[in-house]
Amino acid sequence: MSLVRLRxxxxxxxxxxxxxxxxxxxxxLLPLLLTVLFGYAISWDVDDIETxxxxxxxxxxxxxxxxxxxxxxxxxxxxxxxxxSEIRGLIDRGEVRIVLVIPPDFARDLxxxxxxxxxxxxxxxxxNTANIAMGYARGIVQYYSLRVAFAGARFRPAIRAESRVWxxxxxSSRNMIVPGLVAVIMMIIAAMLTSLTIAREWERGTMEQxxxxxxxxxxxxxxxxxxxxxxxxIDVVGVSVxxxxxxxxxxxxxxxxxxxxxxxxxxxxxxxGMFISAVTRSQVLATQVAMVATYMxxxxxxxxxxxxKVMPRFLEWLTYLIPARYFLVVxxxxxxxxxxxxxxxxxxxxxxxxxxxxxxxxxxxxxxELT
Amino acid sequence: MSAxxxxxxxxxxxGDFIAVDRVSFEVLExxxxxxxxxxxAGKTTTIKMLAGLVRPSSGEGWVAxxxxxxxxxxxxxxxxxxxxxxxxxxxxxxxxxxxxFARLYGVSxxxxxxxxxxxxxxxxxxxxxxxxxxxxxxxxxxxxxxGSAVLHEPPILFLDEPTSGVDPLSRRSFWELIYxxxxxxxxxxxxxxxxxxxxHCHRLALMxxxxxxxxxxxxxxxxxxxxxxxxxRTPDGLRAVEALKGLKDVLDVALFGRALHVTVEDAGHTVxxxxxxxxxxxxxxxxxxxxxxxxxxxxxARVREAGGAIVD
Amino acid sequence: xxxxxxxxxxxxxxxxxRAVESLSFEVQPGELFGLVGPDGAGKSTLLRMLAGVLRPTxxxxxxxxxxxxxxxxxxxxxxAYMSQRFGLYSDLTVLExxxxxxxxxxxxxxxxxxxxxxxxxxxxxxxxxxxxxGKLSGGMKQKLGLSCALIHEPRLLLLDEPTFGVDPISRRDxxxxxxxxxxxxxxxxxxxxxxxxxxxFDRLILLHRGRILDSGTPEExxxxxxxxxxxxLATPLREARAILATHPSVLRVAVFxxxxxxxxxxxxxxxxxxxxxxxxxxxxxxxxxPIAPTLxxxxxxxxxxxxxA
Numbered sequence: 001m002s003l004v005r006l007r008x009x010x011x012x013x014x015x016x017x018x019x020x021x022x023x024x025x026x027x028x029l030l031p032l033l034l035t036v037l038f039g040y041a042i043s044w045d046v047d048d049i050e051t052x053x054x055x056x057x058x059x060x061x062x063x064x065x066x067x068x069x070x071x072x073x074x075x076x077x078x079x080x081x082x083x084x085s086e087i088r089g090l091i092d093r094g095e096v097r098i099v100l101v102i103p104p105d106f107a108r109d110l111x112x113x114x115x116x117x118x119x120x121x122x123x124x125x126x127x128n129t130a131n132i133a134m135g136y137a138r139g140i141v142q143y144y145s146l147r148v149a150f151a152g153a154r155f156r157p158a159i160r161a162e163s164r165v166w167x168x169x170x171x172s173s174r175n176m177i178v179p180g181l182v183a184v185i186m187m188i189i190a191a192m193l194t195s196l197t198i199a200r201e202w203e204r205g206t207m208e209q210x211x212x213x214x215x216x217x218x219x220x221x222x223x224x225x226x227x228x229x230x231x232x233x234i235d236v237v238g239v240s241v242x243x244x245x246x247x248x249x250x251x252x253x254x255x256x257x258x259x260x261x262x263x264x265x266x267x268x269x270x271x272x273g274m275f276i277s278a279v280t281r282s283q284v285l286a287t288q289v290a291m292v293a294t295y296m297x298x299x300x301x302x303x304x305x306x307x308x309k310v311m312p313r314f315l316e317w318l319t320y321l322i323p324a325r326y327f328l329v330v331x332x333x334x335x336x337x338x339x340x341x342x343x344x345x346x347x348x349x350x351x352x353x354x355x356x357x358x359x360x361x362x363x364x365x366x367x368x369e370l371t
Numbered sequence: 372m373s374a375x376x377x378x379x380x381x382x383x384x385x386g387d388f389i390a391v392d393r394v395s396f397e398v399l400e401x402x403x404x405x406x407x408x409x410x411x412a413g414k415t416t417t418i419k420m421l422a423g424l425v426r427p428s429s430g431e432g433w434v435a436x437x438x439x440x441x442x443x444x445x446x447x448x449x450x451x452x453x454x455x456x457x458x459x460x461x462x463x464x465x466x467x468x469x470x471x472f473a474r475l476y477g478v479s480x481x482x483x484x485x486x487x488x489x490x491x492x493x494x495x496x497x498x499x500x501x502x503x504x505x506x507x508x509x510x511x512x513x514x515x516x517x518g519s520a521v522l523h524e525p526p527i528l529f530l531d532e533p534t535s536g537v538d539p540l541s542r543r544s545f546w547e548l549i550y551x552x553x554x555x556x557x558x559x560x561x562x563x564x565x566x567x568x569x570x571h572c573h574r575l576a577l578m579x580x581x582x583x584x585x586x587x588x589x590x591x592x593x594x595x596x597x598x599x600x601x602x603x604r605t606p607d608g609l610r611a612v613e614a615l616k617g618l619k620d621v622l623d624v625a626l627f628g629r630a631l632h633v634t635v636e637d638a639g640h641t642v643x644x645x646x647x648x649x650x651x652x653x654x655x656x657x658x659x660x661x662x663x664x665x666x667x668x669x670x671x672a673r674v675r676e677a678g679g680a681i682v683d
Numbered sequence: 684x685x686x687x688x689x690x691x692x693x694x695x696x697x698x699x700x701r702a703v704e705s706l707s708f709e710v711q712p713g714e715l716f717g718l719v720g721p722d723g724a725g726k727s728t729l730l731r732m733l734a735g736v737l738r739p740t741x742x743x744x745x746x747x748x749x750x751x752x753x754x755x756x757x758x759x760x761x762x763a764y765m766s767q768r769f770g771l772y773s774d775l776t777v778l779e780x781x782x783x784x785x786x787x788x789x790x791x792x793x794x795x796x797x798x799x800x801x802x803x804x805x806x807x808x809x810x811x812x813x814x815x816x817g818k819l820s821g822g823m824k825q826k827l828g829l830s831c832a833l834i835h836e837p838r839l840l841l842l843d844e845p846t847f848g849v850d851p852i853s854r855r856d857x858x859x860x861x862x863x864x865x866x867x868x869x870x871x872x873x874x875x876x877x878x879x880x881x882x883x884f885d886r887l888i889l890l891h892r893g894r895i896l897d898s899g900t901p902e903e904x905x906x907x908x909x910x911x912x913x914x915x916l917a918t919p920l921r922e923a924r925a926i927l928a929t930h931p932s933v934l935r936v937a938v939f940x941x942x943x944x945x946x947x948x949x950x951x952x953x954x955x956x957x958x959x960x961x962x963x964x965x966x967x968x969x970x971x972x973p974i975a976p977t978l979x980x981x982x983x984x985x986x987x988x989x990x991x992a
């Protein structure tokens with residue numbers, strides 16, 4: 001391999017990038033924009049649930065119960081109904097997610113030692129939120145009912161389950177998302193940018209000229225990759241910084257390890273993009289294939305949005321083929337858990353393998369020949 | 372004979388770039404009028420302004436008496452236009468393409484069938500009417516494109532580089548077609564960068580970098596070339612070029628393999644002068660003779676007279 | 684001496700289309716060799732095979748003894764190929780393009796300044812060193828392309844229609860650059876569809892539909908033309924053409940603008956017969972002069988013969 005030639009290819013690619021506003025936006029602006037957007041927009045935290053109340057008892061007991069709901073912070077008691085007939089309309093219109101109905105005999109039943117009932121009507125169209133809301137509601141009711149049962153006596157349950165949350169104490173979904181974003185954005189950018197580079201030269205006719213020179217395939221692929229690796233690393237830093245400073249996502253691990261593993265991941269993602277670019281030789285086609293082959297799977301199957309372990313078996317197997325999956329473990333591990341190489345070496349291995357496969361694949365499929 | 376096409380100070384700018392610079396001319400009815408110049412000279416832009424496809428930045432023009440600024444729709448129904456890039460549909464058959472364009476031009480009913488048959492015969496494609504257009508060799512494609520431009524028997528035909536890339540044989544037969552049309556009264560306005568093709572035209576306009584640098588018949592353009600042209604045969608072309616370049620009376624020296632074409636200020640005693648000069652430099656000369664200028668020589672001379680190099 | 688190029692049975696088919704059929708020819712070192720023929724004749728396909736960017740379907744070619752089929756990469760170090768479509772990077776400047784190609788061919792740094800100077804002399808591109816290649820005129824782009832090809836001083840130049848659509852002055856500059864290289868011993872294979880350029884070559888082959896119709900020096904080709912040519916200006920032209928087309932002494936009639944080129948076996952012998960025939964039909968003869976045949980006449984003759992066969 002000739003360093004002079006390699007340097008020539010790298011230098012040229014940098015010049016192209018500097019002078020093409022679209023590539024620059026895609027490379028630098030877009031990742032930052034996506035981070036900010038996703039960071040603010042996506043949140044699976046469920047609180048402030050819109051609640052309506054039909055209190056047919058209006059007793060001290062019912063008010064105490066409603067207080068318990070209110071002070072939990074999970075429910076926003078915004079509408080007080082007079083009539084059961086209004087319930088349907090509220091739910092249909094989506095004005096509230098849950099309606100609490102306290103029947104007229106509530107206090108009386110409690111005082112008489114009978115089991116009092118309350119009803120919660122939940123809008124199930126968003127199953128997630130519905131589930132969570134019901135869980136909270138049940139919890140609150142349980143606790144209140146225990147308090148009532150042991151009113152006066154000291155409350156000592158037989159078993160107390162203490163749950164401690166490690167690594168993401170506030171259970172903030174944002175902490176889960178931002179590290180994931182690093183991976184997903186890398187995947188998209190890498191594949192999109194490089195899917196264009198080889199195809200563009202074929203389309204413009206410059207590749208034919210290049211093919212007639214002594215430059216080797218490795219030099220072309222590597223030379224085109226290097227600037228994008230640098231861009232990718234800059235993006236990793238950018239997204240991490242935004243995550244930490246803007247969203248308060250913790251960063252507990254080693255930045256160096258993150259950089260090193262990011263390089264492995266980038267080589268793989270870029271290799272994939274180049275592979276697509278070399279095979280399709282058409283910019284339009286390359287972009288589309290890159291979308292389908294990298295963007296969609298990374299988004300859906302990497303564990304970014306949906307927990308891999310909860311997926312149906314065959315999908316779970318599929319995720320083993322998605323490189324972003326491994327990178328996600330890495331990023332979340334480094335950001336949130338602060339783990340090091342001793343834990344992540346397995347993921348690292350996968351990603352290096354993926355990197356090698358991507359690079360070798362791109363070189364072997366790239367031909368210095370017109371078909 | 373009246374003017375079929377009139378252009379007056381036609382100009383077209385693209386930002387800072389002046390593609391067509393105050394071009395004025397008239398094309399007479401029934402004439403084959405050629406626009407000759409290299410790629411990028413502004414020929415296509417001019418033709419597009421006349422055909423109503425590009426709006427002039429300034430100036431005026433009339434096609435068949437209609438104003439190109441205000442009456443483009445009327446103009447487009449009265450002209451035939453063949454664009455530089457092949458713009459027929461590759462995935463339609465020959466006949467389907469003709470039928471499509473016939474309809475676009477409002478040729479209907481029985482007349483349409485008649486015109487399609489005529490176009491097929493003219494193009495020599497009668498037994499290929501069901502072939503996919505993409506499969507035709509280039510020469511035939513061009514003839515088909517010409518056919519589809521004249522289905523509605525327009526009085527004026529605009530052809531933009533119609534023979535670009537076509538082999539000499541096909542080019543000749545294409546020009547025969549144009550001649551046929553012209554002899555029946557159609558005015559043909561054609562652009563080309565093939566210098567030798569320009570000989571086919573009744574009158575020629577030479578265009579370079581947006582400007583009109585000459586306008587006359589090919590014969591008169593050649594005859595009026597003020598500076599005589601000599602051909603010097605020598606096995607040592609490069610040295611001969613070195614020897615003659617920059618001499619006071621020598622306007623231009625061009626190397627054509629083993630012959631030089633030398634343009635001089637005036638014929639006078641120049642043959643002797645040239646022979647002397649070359650002998651002094653020890654350049655072997657096997658022959659010197661005056662030759663009639665080709666249009667390319669005229670072009671180069673006119674550009675020089677107009678004061679500019681062709682590079683920007 | 685090893686020929687610069689020796690092609691034997693070079694063939695390329697694309698699906699059912701035979702772009703190039705069993706071509707065999709030789710180019711001697713220091714020769715300016717022409718591939719002459721219209722679009723679709725196979726010129727680009729042939730040049731691409733010689734440049735090692737297109738694999739022949741069968742046959743082979745040796746460039747200075749190295750096979751383009753077995754060892755294309757080695758061939759590439761000795762040649763420069765200028766493709767028909769621009770091989771320049773339009774978003775890079777003139778200098779950046781030149782430096783890039785200098786790097787690709789690992790031209791030693793110490794030599795670059797001198798080579799650039801010489802190339803600038805011929806191309807007149809120096810004042811545009813920092814202009815983006817995309818903003819150059821067509822002629823200048825070609826001159827830049829040629830300069831990029833020459834920067835590493837190859838032994839063989841492969842140029843695909845370098846003067847297509849280029850203005851006459853730039854065309855002359857380009858040819859001057861090529862002639863200069865050839866004078867220094869560089870071999871050049873140049874394709875063109877302009878038959879008037881064909882007279883420049885030391886030797887050439889006429890290509891048509893992937894086959895060689897004729898080959899040799901321009902003089903040899905012209906000698907092979909059957910008959911002599913009269914240029915005729917007469918009215919009505921169509922009448923004249925119709926009469927001459929069927930006249931026994933006439934080999935060929937072609938329309939040239941507003942006149943006819945008539946090929947006869949011998950002007951001395953046949954001219955009066957023609958004039959008589961035309962006069963009889965009431966055709967007015969304005970001018971009738973012998974003219975020197977050109978390569979275009981040879982080409983048309985060769986094609987007609989090939990198609991008749």
